[in-house]
Amino acid sequence: MVKAIQINEFGGPEVLQWVEVDVPSPGPGQLLVRHTFSGLNFIDVQVRKGSYPVLPQLPAILGAEASGIVESIGEGVNNFSVGQRVVYASTYPGAYSESRLINADVAVSIPESISDEDAAASFLKGCTAEYLVNRCYPVKSGEVALVHAAAGGVGLFLCQWLKELGVTVIGTVGSDEKKDEILSNGANFAVNYRSESFKELSLDVTEGRGVSVVYDSVGPDVYSDSIDSLRPRGYMVNFGNSSGPLEPIDPVELNVKGSLFFTKPSMRFYQLDRKQLEESSNRLFDVMERKAVRAVIGQKYALSEAHKAHIDVEARRTIGSTLLVC
Ligand SMILES: NC(=O)c1ccc[n+]([C@@H]2O[C@H](COP(=O)([O-])OP(=O)(O)OC[C@H]3O[C@@H](n4cnc5c(N)ncnc54)[C@H](OP(=O)(O)O)[C@@H]3O)[C@@H](O)[C@H]2O)c1
Numbered sequence: 001m002v003k004a005i006q007i008n009e010f011g012g013p014e015v016l017q018w019v020e021v022d023v024p025s026p027g028p029g030q031l032l033v034r035h036t037f038s039g040l041n042f043i044d045v046q047v048r049k050g051s052y053p054v055l056p057q058l059p060a061i062l063g064a065e066a067s068g069i070v071e072s073i074g075e076g077v078n079n080f081s082v083g084q085r086v087v088y089a090s091t092y093p094g095a096y097s098e099s100r101l102i103n104a105d106v107a108v109s110i111p112e113s114i115s116d117e118d119a120a121a122s123f124l125k126g127c128t129a130e131y132l133v134n135r136c137y138p139v140k141s142g143e144v145a146l147v148h149a150a151a152g153g154v155g156l157f158l159c160q161w162l163k164e165l166g167v168t169v170i171g172t173v174g175s176d177e178k179k180d181e182i183l184s185n186g187a188n189f190a191v192n193y194r195s196e197s198f199k200e201l202s203l204d205v206t207e208g209r210g211v212s213v214v215y216d217s218v219g220p221d222v223y224s225d226s227i228d229s230l231r232p233r234g235y236m237v238n239f240g241n242s243s244g245p246l247e248p249i250d251p252v253e254l255n256v257k258g259s260l261f262f263t264k265p266s267m268r269f270y271q272l273d274r275k276q277l278e279e280s281s282n283r284l285f286d287v288m289e290r291k292a293v294r295a296v297i298g299q300k301y302a303l304s305e306a307h308k309a310h311i312d313v314e315a316r317r318t319i320g321s322t323l324l325v326c
Contacts, residue, residue: 004097005306008059010050013310021061023099026074030101033086035326037120038095039065040309041153042217042242047093048310051245054091062306063095066326067110067120077104085110089124091268096306098326105274108281113289121295121321122157124267126284128239129157129293131270132215133165134283136263137235141166143212146202146229148222149242150187151178156296156320158215159186164292170205172198172222174316181319185296193222202229210234210258219243232258239265296320 001020009015026032044062046052067087070080080086088107094100110119133139145162149155150171162169163186171187173179179190189205191198202211210231216222217240226236236254238246246264254260271277287293298319301309303326312318 002098003304004061004100005063005303006059006061007048010048010058013048013307013314015048016062016307016310018304021097023097023101026072026077026101028075029077029104030074031070031077031080031086031104031107032072032099033066033068033088033102033107034071034099035066035068035095035097036116037067038063038097038303038324038326039089039120039124040306040313040322040324041065041124042240042313044093044096045310045314046241054093061094061097061100063093063097063324064091065089065120065124066095066100067116067123068099068326071099074104080104080107080109085116085119087116087119087123089127089267096303096324098303106277108278111285111289114285117297117323118288118295121297121323122284122288123281125153125321126157126288126293126295127271127280128154128267129161130280130283131265131267132158132237132239133161133167135270136237136239136265137213139165139167139213142168144168144170144202144206146170146172146198146211146214146226147187148172148193148214148216148218148226149174149240150182150190151319152217152242153318153321154217154240156182156185157293160293161287162186164287168205170198170202170211172218178319181296197225198222199225199229206231213237215239217242219246227253227257227260230258230260232260234258234260236260236262237265238262297323299323300325
């Protein structure tokens with residue numbers, strides 16, 4: 001038996017229960033991984049509330065990302081060995097546990113130079129930043145990008161990666177205290193979008209032309225001003241809805257405001273097979289090993305205290321990556 005954070009019903013942080021669960025031996029294609037750290041992601045909050053339908057049934061264990069050590073290996077798995085350090089991100093939850101079974105095809109080996117802690121703090125968020133800046137909208141040196149929730153987990157990876165690519169970054173944050181964090185991690189400009197206009201700043205910085213791309217994980221609270229911050233044929237990349245679901249998009253608005261592009265991407269469609277997963281994680285490990293991008297771990301909680309981490313992330317109190325120590 002191992003300990004895990006399970007939900008029996010959807011709801012607030014109080015539905016997160018610390019329970020004992022059985023972990024069977026790995027079946028064909030599976031690994032048994034003893035977790036060292038689980039990465040908390042905002043999507044866990046949405047899954048907990050029942051607003052993101054990925055759980056096949058309840059009760060279920062939350063968590064989309066973890067690092068750990070391979071303890072045993074199922075039939076047909078040839079690319080991992082017992083004792084190897086691995087990290088994974090999977091839309092199929094279950095990472096809030098001391099150990100679990102995971103399909104070997106979603107796990108990758110952690111390079112020697114990267115700690116388990118940094119791997120769990122960076123894999124899902126960093127691979128998200130990777131596909132957003134390189135493949136969703138392949139942004140180029142000299143362009144200007146607007147990044148919402150820039151002090152968040154994905155946000156700080158975006159700021160650093162964009163700086164590495166030579167892009168000017170305007171980052172938005174929900175409180176003045178977060179401004180320094182983004183300015184010291186790649187952003188050129190910081191706006192508190194609860195009290196200042198990111199649209200005005202975007203137009204000032206670009207001398208009225210507008211930014212090339214908006215990387216938006218916030219959704220309805222920022223949609224309208226984001227569209228107005230774009231240059232003609234600019235890209236609105238809405239990859240999250242931290243402020244709630246977006247209303248249906250009006251295609252005529254996209255047309256009249258500059259032949260704009262709108263996309264709502266998911267990482268799984270940028271990691272369609274093992275080759276794409278490895279290419280994406282290798283790009284992430286490369287920028288981390290070169291120290292161009294690092295995991296900013298703002299807070300850590302014991303796995304048993306996952307409810308406290310959920311309270312803090314929903315209250316917008318967290319910075320960068322949040323870890324659960326398994
Ligand atoms: N599509 C994909 O492939 C993909 C992959 C990973 C993550 N995501 C999405 O990306 C977003 C960021 O994920 P993350 O794990 O790195 O989380 P996070 O950014 O660390 O946390 C969410 C942040 O959103 C901001 N926010 C704005 N309005 C909010 C509201 N009403 N309630 C709570 N927070 C609000 C807060 O920052 P401020 O206080 O500074 O505004 C908060 O810190 C999430 O929406 C997530 O679902 C998408």
